[in-house]
Amino acid sequence: PEAVGGWSDYDAFDDDWAPVFNGAIDHKRAYRKAKEQVSLYVAYYPEQTQGKELINDLNKISDQKVWRTRYTRARSLQLQDRKVLEQLLEKNTGSQRLVWYWYEVAGHATTSKYEAKALQVIGYLTGNHSAYVIAAAADMNSNADDARRMLGDFLAEVKPRTLIYKGRS
Numbered sequence: 001p002e003a004v005g006g007w008s009d010y011d012a013f014d015d016d017w018a019p020v021f022n023g024a025i026d027h028k029r030a031y032r033k034a035k036e037q038v039s040l041y042v043a044y045y046p047e048q049t050q051g052k053e054l055i056n057d058l059n060k061i062s063d064q065k066v067w068r069t070r071y072t073r074a075r076s077l078q079l080q081d082r083k084v085l086e087q088l089l090e091k092n093t094g095s096q097r098l099v100w101y102w103y104e105v106a107g108h109a110t111t112s113k114y115e116a117k118a119l120q121v122i123g124y125l126t127g128n129h130s131a132y133v134i135a136a137a138a139d140m141n142s143n144a145d146d147a148r149r150m151l152g153d154f155l156a157e158v159k160p161r162t163l164i165y166k167g168r169s
Contacts, residue, residue: 005157007031007038015039017089017097017137018063023052024133031154038138038154045131048120054103054131055113055120061087061099061135070096076111079152083111088144089137098147100155101135
């Protein structure tokens with residue numbers, strides 16, 4: 001959406017965060033609310049084929065050229081209404097960014113790659129082939145708790161399930 005709750009989109013030409021999800025139809029948009037900024041990324045797979053699938057070792061939450069992952073493995077967080085994976089990214093300049101993301105496969109949300117693969121099989125059996133990754137990122141200007149609060153506020157207002165292209169398979 002262009003605007004939601006108190007958040008409105010804006011041109012963020014300097015946003016060099018680039019997730020890599022091969023074969024996906026993807027879109028990234030930046031949002032602002034007062035002085036707070038969040039980037040939203042959605043990668044959509046209407047059909048998955050070998051090498052062009054949501055769960056693939058070549059897919060990354062960051063391209064590793066500009067932003068590198070700091071956690072060896074993404075951390076799992078339980079929010080009020082969903083689980084998310086959290087990854088800390090860092091640039092050579094020392095800038096840091098916190099990313100929350102999860103998968104939507106065959107109409108079900110998960111943070112587990114194994115569950116996502118199982119849901120993919122169920123999707124093929126039920127005719128719901130769609131798969132997504134949804135990620136929101138915020139710069140860590142002062143500390144991780146501020147970035148987490150900002151991401152939580154953004155996701156509470158955006159209602160990420162409304163970002164999914166209903167009816168497509």
